[in-house]
Amino acid sequence: MVAFHDPSGARHGLPTWPWGAAPAHLLTRGQLRLQGLRPGGQAPAGQVRWRSRKAAHAGWVREALLYDVRLAKPRRTPSAAQLQALARALAARRHCPRCRTDRGYVLPSRLGVCLDCADPAELAALH
16 A cells, blocks of 8 residues: 555654565564564564454554564573463462362453352343
8 A cells, every 4th residue: 555655754754664565674573573582672663554454443544563673682581480470370360269269261350250150140241
């Protein structure tokens, strides 16, 4: 789309390309993550813009920031203590305070209890 083709950044403040037209060395955070990298403190080098086709956002202009893969750094490896803390936090979100069991799914925050312990009226309010 011509409206989003602005490699100089004169119109959009950052060099901008339409979906799929950015230079190969510029990647989104998600693309960097898939390669085991992170931006590493660098400022965005550009952006990709497109019009959304999803019903909830139809017609909206969406954007993704781009980072230079040549300046990216390796992702940090979490320590054993960090992994343990994360596991405890995730387990706490699955633990029902009423029946005191790990339900195997994250409890709805609106209810604060598992689906088996929730009042039928509360369940109906969720839908």
